[in-house]
Amino acid sequence: MTKAISDVPVVLNEPVRTYEPGSSEVNNLISTYKKMWNEKVEIPMIINGKQVKTDTKVQLQSPQDHAHDFGFYYKGDMSHVDEAINTALAARQKWADLAWEQRVSIFLKAADLFAGPYRDKINAATMIGQSKNVHQTEIDAACEFIDFLRFNVEFVREMYAEQPISDEGMWNRVEYRPLEGFTFAVTPFNFTAISGNLPSCMAMLGNVVLWKPSDKQIFSANIIMEVFREAGLPDGVINMVFTDGKETAEKVLQHPDFAGLHFTGSTKVFQSMWKQIGDNIHKYKTYPRIVGETGGKDFVIAHPSAHPEAVATGLVRGAFEYQGQKCSAASRAYIPKSLWNAVKSSMEAQLKTIKIGSPEDPSNFVNAVIDKNSFEKCKGYIERAKSSKDAEVIFGGNCDDSKGWFVEPTVILASDAHYESICEEIFGPILSIYVYEDEDWSKTLKLVDETSPYALTGAVFSQDRYAIEEAYKALENAAGNFYINDKPTGAVVGQQPFGGARASGTNDKAGSKMNLMRWVSVRTIKETFNPPKNYKYPYLG
Ligand SMILES: NC(=O)c1ccc[n+]([C@@H]2O[C@H](COP(=O)([O-])OP(=O)(O)OC[C@H]3O[C@@H](n4cnc5c(N)ncnc54)[C@H](O)[C@@H]3O)[C@@H](O)[C@H]2O)c1
Numbered sequence: 001m002t003k004a005i006s007d008v009p010v011v012l013n014e015p016v017r018t019y020e021p022g023s024s025e026v027n028n029l030i031s032t033y034k035k036m037w038n039e040k041v042e043i044p045m046i047i048n049g050k051q052v053k054t055d056t057k058v059q060l061q062s063p064q065d066h067a068h069d070f071g072f073y074y075k076g077d078m079s080h081v082d083e084a085i086n087t088a089l090a091a092r093q094k095w096a097d098l099a100w101e102q103r104v105s106i107f108l109k110a111a112d113l114f115a116g117p118y119r120d121k122i123n124a125a126t127m128i129g130q131s132k133n134v135h136q137t138e139i140d141a142a143c144e145f146i147d148f149l150r151f152n153v154e155f156v157r158e159m160y161a162e163q164p165i166s167d168e169g170m171w172n173r174v175e176y177r178p179l180e181g182f183t184f185a186v187t188p189f190n191f192t193a194i195s196g197n198l199p200s201c202m203a204m205l206g207n208v209v210l211w212k213p214s215d216k217q218i219f220s221a222n223i224i225m226e227v228f229r230e231a232g233l234p235d236g237v238i239n240m241v242f243t244d245g246k247e248t249a250e251k252v253l254q255h256p257d258f259a260g261l262h263f264t265g266s267t268k269v270f271q272s273m274w275k276q277i278g279d280n281i282h283k284y285k286t287y288p289r290i291v292g293e294t295g296g297k298d299f300v301i302a303h304p305s306a307h308p309e310a311v312a313t314g315l316v317r318g319a320f321e322y323q324g325q326k327c328s329a330a331s332r333a334y335i336p337k338s339l340w341n342a343v344k345s346s347m348e349a350q351l352k353t354i355k356i357g358s359p360e361d362p363s364n365f366v367n368a369v370i371d372k373n374s375f376e377k378c379k380g381y382i383e384r385a386k387s388s389k390d391a392e393v394i395f396g397g398n399c400d401d402s403k404g405w406f407v408e409p410t411v412i413l414a415s416d417a418h419y420e421s422i423c424e425e426i427f428g429p430i431l432s433i434y435v436y437e438d439e440d441w442s443k444t445l446k447l448v449d450e451t452s453p454y455a456l457t458g459a460v461f462s463q464d465r466y467a468i469e470e471a472y473k474a475l476e477n478a479a480g481n482f483y484i485n486d487k488p489t490g491a492v493v494g495q496q497p498f499g500g501a502r503a504s505g506t507n508d509k510a511g512s513k514m515n516l517m518r519w520v521s522v523r524t525i526k527e528t529f530n531p532p533k534n535y536k537y538p539y540l541g
């Protein structure tokens with residue numbers, strides 16, 4: 001039992017290391033990378049705190065060198081999903097009853113382990129398995145993940161402290177119960193931080209979790225589990241399985257104790273899971289919570305008053321960092337005719353200097369896309385643009401899969417505002433641009449709003465305050481994260497709560513109190529100190 005109302009340590013964003021060339025920071029990280037690259041790792045599932053191995057070994061692949069063998073993971077089947085659910089349910093009561101300070105302390109400790117002794121390891125794993133350069137890895141696997149863990153602890157405290165008022169003669173309280181049943185975290189390949197946050201934020205609140213990471217992120221997911229275990233996470237609280245996504249969802253989503261889905265990934269997969277939940281709704285003991293952050297077709301619109309270099313830089317970084325594989329990546333841009341030449345030459349000057357290759361060489365700004373499917377998808381958009389009458393490839397356009405899945409940063413100039421690459425999520429280093437007549441600024445805002453079903457991130461560049469205000473209003477529902485004179489990527493926990501609406505998700509804002517509220521079921525308690533002894537109202541005598 002807790003015998004105090006505790007504060008938690010003051011939370012600040014984890015400082016981003018700069019990894020200057022020749023510094024010990026970068027040397028240590030690269031030597032960890034090389035060591036891990038040459039080891040042969042064996043990754044088991046973790047169910048009830050035990051390592052689970054099977055007869056099915058799947059070779060791990062690095063996007064920058066698909067032939068390189070650095071180990072394998074053990075693939076599970078539906079018997080493992082059953083076992084994980086049963087284990088989670090058996091662990092639930094004890095975990096839910098543990099004082100909250102004890103629970104969150106595990107995750108504060110995990111944050112310190114990632115910030116210190118495990119920083120190079122989680123960063124190097126993300127570089128090898130997901131092909132992120134040093135900076136992209138640092139802002140994801142280290143800083144964003146550490147921020148998620150620490151800020152969520154502060155948000156839990158704030159949430160628990162929110163209590164109702166009490167009228168005379170009574171005491172009203174609310175308590176934030178974990179969901180009744182087990183929760184299901186399904187995570188994407190592209191952010192180690194998201195992968196760790198989805199199961200851990202639910203667990204922090206006393207929930208038990210079945211976690212299915214993407215098979216493209218298992219190398220870093222394994223280190224997340226290793227650190228959670230070292231930080232003291234009890235057996236059965238988070239169970240990590242490597243099973244087929246579709247089959248797993250079918251099994252989990254018909255279980256009577258399924259209580260919540262925390263998903264990040266593509267819109268199509270999320271919608272298929274929501275549909276299954278709807279079909280199974282009569283089977284559940286409680287209405288499940290559904291949170292999904294999904295796809296995007298994120299825009300940049302420049303006003304004629306914008307600084308062309310700022311627009312060009314926003315596009316180069318927004319579209320091509322991490323090979324455009326951020327749900328927030330700038331993937332369509334609307335540039336006024338009067339600004340186009342200046343934006344184009346600034347982009348050209350910057351793109352010419354970009355180096356492409358393995359993250360092992362920190363001077364490579366662009367690395368490989370995640371896998372063959374993604375490579376082929378990008379190549380398809382590029383090939384079609386090359387032969388289209390409505391579009392032309394004005395930068396990049398080369399693809400090389402001889403060693404890794406490398407796609408050159410590519411800019412498509414479209415003359416048709418509804419050309420396919422302007423409307424569809426590609427999730428690769430391809431930016432599509434539409435040049436509009438300056439006098440069509442207001443019409444173009446409408447076009448931006450109506451072109452795609454998504455509404456995740458977007459940016460306006462302008463030096464004209466009236467134009468900013470107009471864009472701000474016209475695009476109110478077009479982006480859950482709206483940027484003014486900045487790229488549409490790089491949200492920081494605690495500073496820009498992240499998420500989008502329309503086809504981009506439920507907009508529950510990852511890494512915020514709004515998200516945590518979805519994983520509790522509030523119980524209200526009213527205690528009356530001097531209960532009435534007679535039914536009569538005072539005026540009835
Ligand atoms: N909005 C956000 O915050 C956000 C953040 C990151 C990524 N994303 C989106 O994620 C996508 C890229 O990630 P991805 O390629 O890993 O996504 P994905 O949808 O292919 O996979 C996500 C997860 O779902 C699982 N899965 C695949 N098919 C399934 C099925 N039929 N049923 C149940 N689970 C299934 C995968 O194994 C993986 O664990 C992009 O669309 C991107 O925009 C969104």
Ligand SMILES: N[C@@H](CCC=O)C(=O)O
Binds near residue numbers: 191325326327328488
């Ligand atoms: N939070 C990240 C995006 C995560 C999606 O992939 C950003 O703001 O760039």
